[in-house]
Amino acid sequence: MKMGAVITRIVLILAAISFISMQAVGQWSSIPPGRLINPEDLVKILQSGKEKPLLLQVGSHILYAQAHIPGSEYIGAAQTDTGLQQLRKHVDSLPRTKFIVLYCGCCPWSHCPNVKPADDAMHAMGFTNVKVLYIANNFGTDWVDKGYPIAKGE
Amino acid sequence: MGRIGAPHNAAASSKQKPLAPDFTLPQLDGQPLSLSSYRGKVVLLDFWATWCVPCREETPHFVELQQKYGDRGLQIIGISMDDSPDPVRPFTQQFHVNYPVVMGTAKTGEEYGGVLGLPIAFLTDRDGRIVAKHIGATDAAVFEREITGLLQTQ
Numbered sequence: 001m002k003m004g005a006v007i008t009r010i011v012l013i014l015a016a017i018s019f020i021s022m023q024a025v026g027q028w029s030s031i032p033p034g035r036l037i038n039p040e041d042l043v044k045i046l047q048s049g050k051e052k053p054l055l056l057q058v059g060s061h062i063l064y065a066q067a068h069i070p071g072s073e074y075i076g077a078a079q080t081d082t083g084l085q086q087l088r089k090h091v092d093s094l095p096r097t098k099f100i101v102l103y104c105g106c107c108p109w110s111h112c113p114n115v116k117p118a119d120d121a122m123h124a125m126g127f128t129n130v131k132v133l134y135i136a137n138n139f140g141t142d143w144v145d146k147g148y149p150i151a152k153g154e
Numbered sequence: 155m156g157r158i159g160a161p162h163n164a165a166a167s168s169k170q171k172p173l174a175p176d177f178t179l180p181q182l183d184g185q186p187l188s189l190s191s192y193r194g195k196v197v198l199l200d201f202w203a204t205w206c207v208p209c210r211e212e213t214p215h216f217v218e219l220q221q222k223y224g225d226r227g228l229q230i231i232g233i234s235m236d237d238s239p240d241p242v243r244p245f246t247q248q249f250h251v252n253y254p255v256v257m258g259t260a261k262t263g264e265e266y267g268g269v270l271g272l273p274i275a276f277l278t279d280r281d282g283r284i285v286a287k288h289i290g291a292t293d294a295a296v297f298e299r300e301i302t303g304l305l306q307t308q
């Protein structure tokens with residue numbers, strides 16, 4: 001019995017560790033690195049004469065209203081069905097090779113509930129040139145505080 | 155109303171501590187709540203949202219802190235940055251939230267220096283001055299240590 005209890009406890013501990021690890025890894029591992037773009041690289045593109053991407057914010061409207069990347073459009077929180085429908089509707093008529101950058105920045109990267117569903121939806125629609133802005137902590141820390149350009153308002 | 159800039163810490167002298175910008179915001183039942191009505195209490199302002207995983211993880215700790223220190227002068231106020239109160243009401247019931255929750259706005263966020271990522275918590279002393287700002291999930295023991303220190307002052 002004692003040995004059984006010990007084994008049970010070990011199994012529970014391992015399960016808990018596994019669960020916590022999965023939570024911690026989250027979306028960081030589930031969006032392939034090749035589909036990510038860093039803030040500094042996006043800023044370089046935006047300031048260059050190269051083709052500008054279509055910028056779509058797929059997170060919180062209150063956060064968007066406080067600060068967003070100039071020229072970006074608010075779509076809706078992609079974690080919700082409504083947000084995903086709005087995203088699909090917004091891009092449906094675009095060429096599937098269109099350069100599009102999705103971003104949120106509501107939460108630390110591993111906890112963002114929006115970028116993964118948005119990225120999945122875009123790829124399911126056949127878009128081949130979509131990048132997700134890698135925001136490690138949040139939009140304030142990783143974009144605004146670095147002095148990158150912002151716009152405010154609805 | 156003022157605007158809060160850089161993070162603050164409890165070591166700052168009294169003159170250096172900025173007053174927390176006052177606000178009057180609707181609670182979940184529509185009744186207005188003003189921050190200034192809590193002058194004389196130690197207030198923990200928690201900017202959060204239902205879709206924010208770290209915020210959800212912090213909520214039980216805040217419930218416990220309110221329960222433990224409420225009669226000594228602690229008042230926690232949740233400022234939801236959800237775009238609608240619809241998901242907030244069931245959340246507060248499910249988590250047995252024992253402190254008031256108001257619906258924040260972009261303006262509120264801007265007055266507090268930009269709430270561009272969640273969670274963010276501000277702790278004010280009994281004079282309504284901000285003595286600590288925590289960006290991201292914060293250990294409950296840190297909050298408790300700061301709160302008990304502030305509650306000792308009358």
